[in-house]
Amino acid sequence: VEQVYSGLLELNPNYDADFGVADVEAPVLERRFTDFTGSSYFCKGRWPHTRAGDVENGMKYLYKVQGRPRNGAGPGNCGRVSCSGGNPQGAGIWWCNDDNKPKELVSFGSIADGCLYLMNRCVEYDTTSWVSGQVFHKTNWNVIIANAYC
Numbered sequence: 001v002e003q004v005y006s007g008l009l010e011l012n013p014n015y016d017a018d019f020g021v022a023d024v025e026a027p028v029l030e031r032r033f034t035d036f037t038g039s040s041y042f043c044k045g046r047w048p049h050t051r052a053g054d055v056e057n058g059m060k061y062l063y064k065v066q067g068r069p070r071n072g073a074g075p076g077n078c079g080r081v082s083c084s085g086g087n088p089q090g091a092g093i094w095w096c097n098d099d100n101k102p103k104e105l106v107s108f109g110s111i112a113d114g115c116l117y118l119m120n121r122c123v124e125y126d127t128t129s130w131v132s133g134q135v136f137h138k139t140n141w142n143v144i145i146a147n148a149y150c
Helices: 002-011 025-030 052-064 108-122
Strands: 040-043 077-084 090-097 133-137 141-148
Touching: 040 108, 052 077, 052 090, 052 108, 077 141, 090 108, 108 133, 108 141
Parallel strands: none
Antiparallel strands: 040 133, 077 090, 090 141, 133 141
16 A cells, blocks of 8 residues: 555655645644553564664554554454565564454554554664564554565
């Protein structure tokens, strides 16, 4: 989906304004965040790190996506919802359903909120800022940030 959106912007740089795509800042300020307080998480682990700036771009994209993400029954049923940046260090964002029945989230922004939770805890600062990890929401779903080929 993200690649299609990029293609639309290449064809029509005014796509967002022409078709009423919300500005990133407005939904962030107007909505409630998904509460990850007390959530279990880990940084790095088996997930290869990626550039934090590319993750931020993926989060901005997810805050704009309309609709409600759905995933089939789990546990561990994952789907990539964003891939920003280039090879070999693109930033992949996945959400996984750990419930034994299909799950629908309130918005794609809920996934971005999970990324924000990880970014606030897992970023390593160097010449470039790096991040990877996984956070588990109390309602049996999780978010993964890791290197991906976009």
